[in-house]
Amino acid sequence: MRYRLSLKVGPIGFRIGSAWPGPIAALRGLYAGYPGPDDGIADFTVRLEPERPWRRWLRPSVAIHGDHMLPDAAPLALAHGLLAAEMGMNLQMALGLRRYLLLHASAVERDGRALVMTGESGAGKSTLAALLGERGWRLMGDEFALLDPASGALHPFPRAVSLKNSAIALMAADVPEDRFGPVLEDTPKGRIRHLRPRADAIARMADPATPALILFPRYGHARAIRPIGPAEVFVRLTQASTNYVSLGEAGFRALTGLVAATPACAIDYPDTEAAVSLVETLWANLDS
Amino acid sequence: MTGPVYRADSPALRLTIELEGLTLVYHRPSGTTHVLGPPAPELLAALAEGPADIAEMVRRLQRLHDLDGGGGIEPVIAARLEELEAAGLVHRG
Amino acid sequence: MKEAALLVRLLADPAEARAVPPAAWTGLLAAARAEQLIGTLACRLDGLDLPDPVLALLRDARAGAAQxxxxxxxxxxxxxxxxxxxxxxVILLKGTAFVAAGLSAGIGRSIGDLDILVNRADLPAVEAALIAAGWEWVKEDAYDDLYYRQWMHELPPLIHRTRDRMIDVHHTILPPTARPTPDAAALVADSVTLENGLRMLCPEDMIVHAVAHLFADGDLAGGLRNLWDIDRLLRDFSAEDGFWERLEARGRLHQLGKPLARALRLAERLYGTRVDPDLAGPARVSDALYVRRLLVRDGWGRQRRPVTRFAFYIRSHWLRMSPLMLARHLWIKARKG
Structure with a gap:
């Protein structure tokens, strides 16, 4: 394709091609400092292209194609090309990844140990991870955590954080302007702005961590910590994984291993600051 | 023997992990994971001895698990076996 | 070289993969994925010394195929x-039959829906038994239903309630609307038993079915995979005594002699399959067009020659339906909006 970019996020290499220069230029800016795939060989290909040839110029809209596709994925406005690229990369991971058990979860690391946060969209796991990433933790990823079936280690996937609506202003208080992408107004998900993780998170994207705590955060409720039994944790994590079934026995072994070895609980919090303090408390109590 | 005869795949084709009173089973031929509560694991264990009809199942469960020999247990076992059959863990014939 | 052509070369001669430069791999693998041949390629290249990222990708593809x-x-x-x-x-068709019988066409193959073939007279009983066992109709639509039952070679697709997998129940291997009319009774009568009591088509019919599939389904989409099936089936069976004579007879019986000859020529040309020259017949000018269409995939996984593709799409619709029926079908589809 005419415009293209290859990059590596955590252990996964991507090649993104576009019929228009805009999305690639925006990606280049946002992903400045990310390495390319090993030997230039990408794991996944994403194509941003017009659905019909004439739609390249006339009311251009970006269809998200690639190695793995959803037949009914709606195209996006060209102005939202960055979001299209993000969705295209997510889609490859969700539909195509086999090397790791993919958990729809955010993760941060401290002292070689990982905190994994998962829950339904809107539960705040993404914003919480991004904020922790500015406050003494290494951001491993805001969307996906990759569990290695062979070692049980968690691998980072530190893509650009996708901030939505009120989370944008919240993060702007902690983060310098030059790490933000352009503001995308009126996307199907509302207002979106991408945030490049801190340089250390990118530099250490090949370093895995040992899972130490699993949290199921829930935003907008009074502060509470609720225990969850391991069988429920297991079932919830199968639901949070896009490739649990396709990994077969390896997925079963990896996930039961994770659940047996890792404490877990649900936390409710009224705002993100309360969540940060809850997390620090739980983390400090882990060893006691 | 009367009534349907039930059989299950060899236990070697199942990966089983106990988790707080529930049993997680990975069934190799189908690649599916089942979360089983009692008495499903006990039924599978009883079928590991070979195919059995309901009456034989009751005998095996009495021997293996001190099951109370009172009447009316057959329909309960038949219903659970039917669930296991729908899940692909047990089949007839 | 176009990536589809490189893919075909590596499938036919895996050792050539060692000469592929790193820069060519991403495109090659994208083309292989788009043609649903990535698992096949991964199995063909197993054991070769290749760049580490390629080895990791091929391992994933093999694990996916095993699943x-x-x-x-x-x-x-x-x-x-x-x-x-x-x-x-009950006769297993296509990929499921290949893996159930341990045929080389099944090695690494991607497999979608379950396709089975039964006698037309058994359809109502099969339908009832499947529904009793948890399958249900994918769409509740009277017209589509009627359309399937009148004109298609299969029941409307059924999907299993809990396992979420589709089954296609065929009573022959081409729609009754298509010009050639395969002998469905012979397909069933001459099928062979598998270990578990299910059946598969006899080898010659399996090849004729793969030929029908190659030319009659869509606009030759997925053609490289279908042609690969034919290549592998021929390699598995063609050494048997009297094979080519039987294949010719079955091709004639099912009214698919010409497509069979074409498929043999295409397989020889693309995959170097050894074929019977008399049965394949002399090369025709139009063969080159088919080759061009089959090798249309580029290194981004796209099909790059829209004009060639469109011509084949029109052709494929004409092949499946008589003109009057095509008009009726399009009319009703249009009214339904």
Whole structure:
């Protein structure tokens, strides 16, 4: 394709091609400092292209194609090309990844140990991870955590954080302007702005961590910590994984291993600051 | 023997992990994971001895698990076996 | 070289993969994925010394194919259990048959829906038994239903309630609207038993079916994979005594002699398959067009020659339906909006 970019996020290499220069230029800016795939060989290909040839110029809209596709994925406005690229990369991971058990979860690391946060969209796991990433933790990823079936280690996937609506202003208080992408107004998900993780998170994207705590955060409720039994944790994590079934026995072994070895609980919090303090408390109590 | 005869795949084709009173089973031929509560694991264990009809199942469960020999247990076992059959863990014939 | 052509070369001669430069791999693998041949390629290249990222990708693809094989066989087993009581012949088709019989066409193959063939007279009983065992109609639509029942070679697709897998129940291998009319009764009568009591087509019919599939389904989409099936089936069976004579007879019986000859020529040309020259017949000018269409995939996984593709699409619709019926079909589809 005419415009293209290859990059590596955590252990996964991507090649993104576009019929228009805009999305690639925006990606280049946002992903400045990310390495390319090993030997230039990408794991996944994403194509941003017009659905019909004439739609390249006339009311251009970006269809998200690639190695793995959803037949009914709606195209996006060209102005939202960055979001299209993000969705295209997510889609490859969700539909195509086999090397790791993919958990729809955010993760941060401290002292070689990982905190994994998962829950339904809107539960705040993404914003919480991004904020922790500015406050003494290494951001491993805001969307996906990759569990290695062979070692049980968690691998980072530190893509650009996708901030939505009120989370944008919240993060702007902690983060310098030059790490933000352009503001995308009126996307199907509302207002979106991408945030490049801190340089250390990118530099250490090949370093895995040992899972130490699993949290199921829930935003907008009074502060509470609720225990969850391991069988429920297991079932919830199968639901949070896009490739649990396709990994077969390896997925079963990896996930039961994770659940047996890792404490877990649900936390409710009224705002993100309360969540940060809850997390620090739980983390400090882990060893006691 | 009367009534349907039930059989299950060899236990070697199942990966089983106990988790707080529930049993997680990975069934190799189908690649599916089942979360089983009692008495499903006990039924599978009883079928590991070979195919059995309901009456034989009751005998095996009495021997293996001190099951109370009172009447009316057959329909309960038949219903659970039917669930296991729908899940692909047990089949007839 | 176009990536599809490189893919075809590596499938035919895996050792050439060692000469592929790193820069060419991403495109090659994208083309292989788009043609649903990535698992096949991964199995063909197993054991070669290749760049590490390529080895990792091929390992993933082989694991994916192993998983596809397992779930295809399980789905067949569940259908077997559901239909066992009917005591009728149930024939596995395509990929599921290949893996169930351990044929080389099944190695690394991607497998989608479960396809089975039964006698037309058995359809109502099969339908009832499947529905009793948890399958349900994908769409509740009277017209589509009627359309399928009148004009298609299969029941409307059924999907299993809990396993979320589709089954296509065929009573022949081409729609009754298509010009050639295969001998469905012979397909069933000459099928062979598999270990578990299910059946598969006899080898020659399996090849004729793969030929029908190659030319009659869509606009040759997925053609490289279908042609690969034909290549592998021929390699598995062609050494048997009297094979080519039987293949010719079955091609004639099912009214697919010409497409069979074409497929043999294409397989020889693309995959170097050894074929019987008399049965394949002399090369025709139009063969080059078919080759061009089959090799249309580029290194981004796109099909790059829109004009060639469109011509084949029109052709494929004409092949499947007589003109009057095509008009009726399009009219009703249009009114339904």
């Amino acid at each position: 596809a094989r397992m779930s295809a066989l399980w789905e067949a087993e569940m259908a077997r259990r559901a239909l066992e009581g009917l005591r009728i012949p």
